[in-house]
Amino acid sequence: MRTGTIEVVAHHVLVLNSVTRSLPFPVTTSDTVKEKFPEEIRLRFRVLDLRRPQMQSNLRLRHNVVKLIRRYLEDEHEFVEIETPVLSKSTPEGARDYLVPSRVQPGTFYALPQSPQLFKQMLMVSGFEKYYQIARCFRDEDLRADRQPEFTQLDMEVAFTSMEDMLKLNEDLMRHVFQAVGDIKLPNPFPRLTYAEAMDRYGTDRPDLRFDWELKDVSDVFLGSSFKVFADTLESGGVIKALCVPGGATVFSNTDLKKGTVYTEASKAGAKGLPFLKVMENGELEGIGPLLSSLKPEKKDQLMELLDTKTGDLILFALGEQSSANQILGRLRLFIAHKLEVIDTSAHSVLWVTDFPMFQWNSDEQRYEALHHPFTAPNPEDMDDLPSARALAYDMIYNGVEIG
Incomplete structure (x- = not known):
C-alpha cells in the first residue's frame, strides 16, 4: 500500500502476456501524451491511457465533485435523489433521439432520454418538491468540442419556487464546489447578461468574458x-x-x-x-x-x-x-x-444569460416553435405578444461554455 502498512516482496514472477513491441505511448507523470498523441490512439488503448496520472486525477476529481453535489443538495437543501427510466417513448426535445428497437413488440422503439424532463415534471406533481439525479443523457447530434452522443448532467427540479431562488441555489452550489475542490472563489452574485445584450456585445449567447x-x-x-x-x-x-x-x-x-x-x-x-x-x-x-x-x-x-x-x-x-x-x-x-493567446487560461469567468426568446420562426414549416423546449414559461410581461415573448429561461456560462 502507499502508506507502507503492507509490503509485498515478490519471490517469483510469472509473465502471463508478453509484450512483443513498444507501448503505443508512454505512461508518464506528464500530460504531454495528450498533445503528442491523437485521441483515437488514446481511446484504442484506453486501459493504458487511464493509467496515466492525469487521467487518474481527472476521474477522482469527477468523483469528488459528484460527492460534494450530493452532500450539498441533500444535507443543506433536503433534495431527494431519484433515478428515472432510461428506456421510454420519444418526446419532442432539442435534438434527435437514439432509438432502441423493442424485441417483444416488433416495429416499435424505445427512445433514450435527452433529459429526464417529463419524469421530473411527474415527480413534482407526485409531491416530491425537491428532486435531483446525476442523469445519463443521450442526443443524436454531430460531435463538437462541447457536444457528445452521451453525457452526464446534474438534473434537478424544485416545485413552488421562483426563478431568482433557482439562480441563487445554483450559484451557491457552484461556489461551494469550486471552493472545496480548487480553493477558487467565484463572484457573489454571478454577473448577468440578457440574451439580447450578449448577442449585441459579444455575438454569442455564451460569451467568454476572460x-x-x-x-x-x-x-x-x-x-x-x-x-x-x-x-x-x-x-x-x-x-x-x-x-x-x-x-x-x-x-x-x-x-x-x-x-x-x-x-x-x-x-x-x-x-x-x-x-x-x-x-x-x-x-x-x-x-x-x-x-x-x-x-x-x-x-x-x-x-x-x-x-x-x-x-x-x-x-x-x-x-x-x-x-x-x-x-x-x-x-x-x-x-x-x-x-x-490573449485569453487568461487561469481565470474563471462565470455568468448567467437570461431572457432568451421563447419562440423562433421555422421557415421550412411556416410556424413558430420553442427555441429550447416547450417546458419553458413565457415572461408574464410578454403575454400579449407571444411571438416576441421572452422565456423565463437562463443559461449558466463558464469560460464561454454553456454548463447549465
Whole structure:
C-alpha cells in the first residue's frame, strides 16, 4: 500500500502476456501524451491511457465533485435523489433521439432520454418538491468540442419556487464546489447578461468574458457613406458592426484578411466579405480602398473614438441583418483571441444569460416553435405578444461554455 502498512516482496514472477513491441505511448507523470498523441490512439488503448496520472486525477476529481453535489443538495437543501427510466417513448426535445428497437413488440422503439424532463415534471406533481439525479443523457447530434452522443448532467427540479431562488441555489452550489475542490472563489452574485445584450456585445449567447473585446454598432458613422456596400446595407434596414482587435494590425497581413485564415473563419459564419481597417502611426488608416476613401476626417475621428482605437489595432466589420453581423464578429472574436493567446487560461469567468426568446420562426414549416423546449414559461410581461415573448429561461456560462 502507499502508506507502507503492507509490503509485498515478490519471490517469483510469472509473465502471463508478453509484450512483443513498444507501448503505443508512454505512461508518464506528464500530460504531454495528450498533445503528442491523437485521441483515437488514446481511446484504442484506453486501459493504458487511464493509467496515466492525469487521467487518474481527472476521474477522482469527477468523483469528488459528484460527492460534494450530493452532500450539498441533500444535507443543506433536503433534495431527494431519484433515478428515472432510461428506456421510454420519444418526446419532442432539442435534438434527435437514439432509438432502441423493442424485441417483444416488433416495429416499435424505445427512445433514450435527452433529459429526464417529463419524469421530473411527474415527480413534482407526485409531491416530491425537491428532486435531483446525476442523469445519463443521450442526443443524436454531430460531435463538437462541447457536444457528445452521451453525457452526464446534474438534473434537478424544485416545485413552488421562483426563478431568482433557482439562480441563487445554483450559484451557491457552484461556489461551494469550486471552493472545496480548487480553493477558487467565484463572484457573489454571478454577473448577468440578457440574451439580447450578449448577442449585441459579444455575438454569442455564451460569451467568454476572460477578455474584454466587445462588438460595437457603427451604423451611425456610415450614414450617408459613399461606400456602396455599406450604404446599401443601411438603406435595406441592416446594420454595420465593428470589432477592434488590439494589436491585430501587426499580426495579420492583408492576405490573411482578404483570403487567408481570418477571412476563411468569417466565411464559415456566413460572411461574403470582410471589410477591415488598420490603425497605423499618427492615427492614419489603411485597408480597403473604397472604404478608406469614403471616410471623411470627422467620420474617421468618430469611428476611432467609438472604438477607442490605438496604434496597431485592427478594425473588422460585418454587415447585414443584426443577427448575422453579430454571429460573424462573435466567431471572429473567439478565433482571433485564441490565435493571439490573449485569453487568461487561469481565470474563471462565470455568468448567467437570461431572457432568451421563447419562440423562433421555422421557415421550412411556416410556424413558430420553442427555441429550447416547450417546458419553458413565457415572461408574464410578454403575454400579449407571444411571438416576441421572452422565456423565463437562463443559461449558466463558464469560460464561454454553456454548463447549465
